[in-house]
Amino acid sequence: MNVRRGEQPPWIVSDELWAEIEPLLPPRPPRRHRFPGREPLDDRRVLCGILFVLHTAMP
Template sequence: MAKQLVSDELWDMVEPLLPPVPPRPKGGRSRVEDRAALTGILFVLRSGIPWEMLPAEMG
């Protein structure tokens, strides 16, 4: 993605509102970083694509 969907300024406002990361239980899949998840959400909302078509680099 050439254009950054979640600017540093936006992330600085959003990050304090998120709950702390819970301890990771044994097993299961890796957790997606909060910023990557927000980027994916914004990409889907802006582009109108279905979740299933979300590019892999978006998490």
């Protein structure tokens, strides 16, 4: 990985790109009262994680 000092890694989603992607995501359903399950993760952080795995070719 050749990320120079001061450069942003390619898996970090910029604010401009996120402004274009966020409206395309479906709305989250409301959490159930009795069995709410896990707290949902932040969509932007999940996207950064997916891009990191794809960029680094991790299995």
